[in-house]
Amino acid sequence: LKCDTLLAAIGRQGIVYDADGGMVVAGPGEENRIVRGLSGDGSIRYPDGGPVRSGDLPGHRALRGEILESCRFVIRDRGDEDIHIAVSSSPVITGEAVSGAVVAWQDVTGEEQARRRMEEANTLLEGLFENLGDIVGIQLPDHTIVRYNRAGYELLGMTPEEAKGRKCYELIGRTGPCAVCLDAGGRVIDANETMVRRFSQDREDVIGMNTFELLPPDIARVYSDRLHDAVDLGKPIRFEDIWEGRRYDTVLYPVRDARGAVTRVAVIARDTTEIRQAEDTLRKRTHDLNERIKELSALYTVSRIIEQPGISLDEIFCEVARALPSGWQYPEDAVVRITVYGREFETEGFRVTPWRQASPIVVHAETVGQVEVCYLHDRPEEDEGPFLREERSLIDTIAGRFGRTMERFQARECLEKSESQFREITQQSFDMIYTCYHEGGIELNESPIIRDRSVIGVHVVGRDITERKQNEQLRQQVFEQIERNIEQFAVLGDHIRQPLQVILGMTNLLEEGVAVERIQEQVERINGYIKDLDRGWIESRQVREFLRKHELA
Structure with missing residues (x-):
C-alpha cells in the first residue's frame, strides 16, 4: 500500500527500489522500455551519446544517498527512435538509514524535438540575419542597441561589444531618435530632428499635430491611404514619394499593444535620391550600350549585304533601306529613303517629316544622292533633334560606304569595258x-x-614570220656576196697594179717618143682607176662594219 501510494504520488511513472536495489514496484509496467532502461538493460545513454554505467543509474545513485533533479537521459525504443526523459531520484530514509529509493521520470521527447527544431530555426534565422546585405538591428523601445547583423557592424565600423548598450542615433552623430511615431489616426507622437526640419517647424509644434496637416494635399492623400492600409492590415507598408525634389523610401510599421491592436505606426523615411540617381545613370548607360550594339549590328548588316557576290547596286540599296531602321533608337517609327542619281529606294510608308536626318552620298568628289531617315512621330529631344549623336555618325558612315561601293562598281564597269575593247581588238x-x-x-x-x-x-x-625569215636569209646572202666582192676587188687591184708597174718600167727602157708618152698616160689612167677601187673598197669595209655593229648583216 505504501508503494502504491508512492507511485500515485509520482503519476504512475516511476520505480520504487528496496535497500538492496531490488525493484519493488514500477509503473506503468515492467515491460515499459523506460523502466527496463532505467533498470540497466544497456539501452540508456546520456544526451551526448555516452553510455550510462550501471553504478551511475539514477536508482543506484539514490541508494547511495544522492538526490537527482531533472537529469536528462536518452533511451532507444524498439522502433529505433530515441525517447528523451527527465529523471529525478531520491533515497527513502528510514530512521537515518537508506531503506530504498524512488525514481520518477517524465517523457520529454516532444519537448526535446521542439527544442531541436527551435535550434535549427534559430541557426537558420541567425545565418539569414548575419548574411543579409541590408542592415538589420535589434533595439529596445528606448532605442538601446541589443545587436546588429554583420552589415550593420561593418557600416558602423564597430565591434558588437562597442555598439551594445548604446543608443542607435548616437552612433550616427544624432542626439534624438531617427523615426517618426504616429498613432492610428496619423497624429505625431514623436519625431526626430530630420523630420522636424523637413516639416520646417519646431519640434514642440510638430508633436501632437496630424501628419496630414503638415504635408501637401497630394502627398497627404497618399500617406493617409498608406496609413489606413498599415492599420487595417497590420502589416508594414512600403512606398516611395517625392518631396521638394528629393526621393524618399518610406516604410510604415504598425505597432501593437498588449492585446494585439495596432495603436501606433512607426514611420521610417530614407532619402534615396543619390541611390536613384545612380540607378538612373546605370540605366541610361545600359540603354546607351544597347543603342551602340544596335548601331554595330546595322553596320554589320550593311557590310554583309554589300559584300554579297554578284549583287547589283539596286539590290544593295533596296536591302539596306529595309535593314537600316533597326539601327535607330525608335526602329518601329523610323522610315528610310536612299536617293541615287534621281532614283529612289525607300521603305514602306516613307514620307518626309520635320524629324529628319540625312547624309549625302559622294562619288569621286561629286554628290550623287543622299540617305534619309525620318521619324513619323515626334520623339524626345536628343543631340540632333530626336536623333542621337551616334546616329549621325552611323548615317554618315553608311553614306560614305555607299559612295565607295559605287566607285568600286564604276571601276569594275570601266575594267569590263576595257577588257571588252581589248577582246574586240584581238579578234580583229x-x-x-x-x-x-x-x-x-x-x-x-x-x-x-x-x-x-x-x-x-x-x-x-x-x-606568221615565214616571209620575214626568207627576206632575212636573202639579205644575209647579199651581204655575204658583197663581202666576197669587196675582198675580190682588193685582190684584183693588186693583180692589175703589178702588171702596170712592169709596163711602166719597160717604157722607161724605150726611147722617148710619142708612143712611150701615150703608154705612160694610159698606165697612169689605169692606176687612177685602181686607186678609185681602193677607196671604194675602204668605204665598203666601213659600211660592212656599220652593218655588223647594228646587227644588220
Whole structure:
C-alpha cells in the first residue's frame, strides 16, 4: 500500500527500489522500455551519446544517498527512435538509514524535438540575419542597441561589444531618435530632428499635430491611404514619394499593444535620391550600350549585304533601306529613303517629316544622292533633334560606304569595258593571240597574268614570220656576196697594179717618143682607176662594219 501510494504520488511513472536495489514496484509496467532502461538493460545513454554505467543509474545513485533533479537521459525504443526523459531520484530514509529509493521520470521527447527544431530555426534565422546585405538591428523601445547583423557592424565600423548598450542615433552623430511615431489616426507622437526640419517647424509644434496637416494635399492623400492600409492590415507598408525634389523610401510599421491592436505606426523615411540617381545613370548607360550594339549590328548588316557576290547596286540599296531602321533608337517609327542619281529606294510608308536626318552620298568628289531617315512621330529631344549623336555618325558612315561601293562598281564597269575593247581588238588582229592558264598544263614565263600577287597564266601572241625569215636569209646572202666582192676587188687591184708597174718600167727602157708618152698616160689612167677601187673598197669595209655593229648583216 505504501508503494502504491508512492507511485500515485509520482503519476504512475516511476520505480520504487528496496535497500538492496531490488525493484519493488514500477509503473506503468515492467515491460515499459523506460523502466527496463532505467533498470540497466544497456539501452540508456546520456544526451551526448555516452553510455550510462550501471553504478551511475539514477536508482543506484539514490541508494547511495544522492538526490537527482531533472537529469536528462536518452533511451532507444524498439522502433529505433530515441525517447528523451527527465529523471529525478531520491533515497527513502528510514530512521537515518537508506531503506530504498524512488525514481520518477517524465517523457520529454516532444519537448526535446521542439527544442531541436527551435535550434535549427534559430541557426537558420541567425545565418539569414548575419548574411543579409541590408542592415538589420535589434533595439529596445528606448532605442538601446541589443545587436546588429554583420552589415550593420561593418557600416558602423564597430565591434558588437562597442555598439551594445548604446543608443542607435548616437552612433550616427544624432542626439534624438531617427523615426517618426504616429498613432492610428496619423497624429505625431514623436519625431526626430530630420523630420522636424523637413516639416520646417519646431519640434514642440510638430508633436501632437496630424501628419496630414503638415504635408501637401497630394502627398497627404497618399500617406493617409498608406496609413489606413498599415492599420487595417497590420502589416508594414512600403512606398516611395517625392518631396521638394528629393526621393524618399518610406516604410510604415504598425505597432501593437498588449492585446494585439495596432495603436501606433512607426514611420521610417530614407532619402534615396543619390541611390536613384545612380540607378538612373546605370540605366541610361545600359540603354546607351544597347543603342551602340544596335548601331554595330546595322553596320554589320550593311557590310554583309554589300559584300554579297554578284549583287547589283539596286539590290544593295533596296536591302539596306529595309535593314537600316533597326539601327535607330525608335526602329518601329523610323522610315528610310536612299536617293541615287534621281532614283529612289525607300521603305514602306516613307514620307518626309520635320524629324529628319540625312547624309549625302559622294562619288569621286561629286554628290550623287543622299540617305534619309525620318521619324513619323515626334520623339524626345536628343543631340540632333530626336536623333542621337551616334546616329549621325552611323548615317554618315553608311553614306560614305555607299559612295565607295559605287566607285568600286564604276571601276569594275570601266575594267569590263576595257577588257571588252581589248577582246574586240584581238579578234580583229591578223596576228594569232591566245591566253594560256596554268590549269591547262602549260607553263610559260613571259607576259604573265598576275592576280593577288600570284601568276595564274600567260598571254601569248603568235605571228606568221615565214616571209620575214626568207627576206632575212636573202639579205644575209647579199651581204655575204658583197663581202666576197669587196675582198675580190682588193685582190684584183693588186693583180692589175703589178702588171702596170712592169709596163711602166719597160717604157722607161724605150726611147722617148710619142708612143712611150701615150703608154705612160694610159698606165697612169689605169692606176687612177685602181686607186678609185681602193677607196671604194675602204668605204665598203666601213659600211660592212656599220652593218655588223647594228646587227644588220
